[in-house]
Amino acid sequence: MNISTGAYSDLDRPPLREAALRRALVVPGGFWTDLRVVPETGSTNADVAAAAREGAPEGLVIVAERQRSGRGRLGRQWESPARAGLALSVLLRPEVPPNRLGWLPLLAGVALAESVRRVARIDAYLKWPNDLLLQGDRKTAGILAEAADGAVVVGIGLNTTLRQEELPRPDATSLALAGAAVSDRDPLLRALLRSFAEWYARFRDHAGDPDASGLREAYVFHCGTIGRRVRAELPGGQQLEGLATGIDADGRLQLADRFEKVHTIAAADVVHARLDTSG
Numbered sequence: 337m338n339i340s341t342g343a344y345s346d347l348d349r350p351p352l353r354e355a356a357l358r359r360a361l362v363v364p365g366g367f368w369t370d371l372r373v374v375p376e377t378g379s380t381n382a383d384v385a386a387a388a389r390e391g392a393p394e395g396l397v398i399v400a401e402r403q404r405s406g407r408g409r410l411g412r413q414w415e416s417p418a419r420a421g422l423a424l425s426v427l428l429r430p431e432v433p434p435n436r437l438g439w440l441p442l443l444a445g446v447a448l449a450e451s452v453r454r455v456a457r458i459d460a461y462l463k464w465p466n467d468l469l470l471q472g473d474r475k476t477a478g479i480l481a482e483a484a485d486g487a488v489v490v491g492i493g494l495n496t497t498l499r500q501e502e503l504p505r506p507d508a509t510s511l512a513l514a515g516a517a518v519s520d521r522d523p524l525l526r527a528l529l530r531s532f533a534e535w536y537a538r539f540r541d542h543a544g545d546p547d548a549s550g551l552r553e554a555y556v557f558h559c560g561t562i563g564r565r566v567r568a569e570l571p572g573g574q575q576l577e578g579l580a581t582g583i584d585a586d587g588r589l590q591l592a593d594r595f596e597k598v599h600t601i602a603a604a605d606v607v608h609a610r611l612d613t614s615g
């Protein structure tokens with residue numbers, strides 16, 4: 337595969353093997369109740385939300401080979417060219433206290449970081465709340481959780497073999513561009529859904545308690561934001577700068593400003609300060 341010249345062929349982007357994925361993941365007693373791979377759709381989050389409204393059970397997964405109008409956080413778009421990444425949404429009906437629901441996208445981030453590190457064998461880390469970054473803080477995956485009639489839809493987009501010219505921003509990347517050992521979508525999807533189901537079972541069995549389930553510890557382990565100086569751009573346009581000190585019990589970011597006043601942030605775009613490598 338020649339990435340630098342952009343000389344891709346269909347062999348580099350084979351279709352997902354739906355039947356094999358179903359056999360591996362939709363098993364009796366397992367969490368995943370149905371897995372559908374569709375060749376093209378507008379947004380898998382919209383499709384799973386529609387299924388939720390029609391009463392589909394927890395554990396449905398819809399994966400699209402291509403999305404025409406993928407949705408991102410804070411009203412942005414998400415690019416999903418055909419077979420160049422994973423674009424999937426899962427349906428959850430979590431019975432946990434409402435204030436713990438904010439952990440669900442973070443849980444998805446932990447599953448994503450674990451599976452990418454294990455399968456792609458590349459150093460991947462999270463930027464709060466759940467962007468997956470590779471070397472040089474370049475984004476390779478994002479997560480969007482949305483409510484749908486009492487259910488929660490968690491959508492995950494991962495760039496596997498996108499070329500530079502297919503990426504929406506210069507600070508984005510894909511596993512292949514960043515030199516991952518593996519960028520094949522089938523093993524990545526299997527590992528991601530297995531890890532997700534394990535973490536979700538722990539989280540649910542501990543009534544959404546992030547400490548008893550071990551989720552907060554795992555999140556902090558994978559999160560590159562904690563301990564770094566950051567700028568948080570809040571939805572209303574306000575900006576806060578300071579040191580990211582931790583994650584509270586509801587999954588919110590704690591940021592200490594220069595007067596050591598701690599702010600608790602529920603939603604923001606976080607920008608990591610550049611690391612000083614001058615020694």
Ligand SMILES: O=C(O)CCCC[C@@H]1SC[C@@H]2NC(=O)N[C@@H]21
Nearest residue numbers: 379381407408409478479491493
């Ligand atoms: O970082 C972000 O802004 C979140 C991106 C989430 C994209 C995924 S792709 C699958 C699912 N369907 C969507 O429309 N969006 C999510």
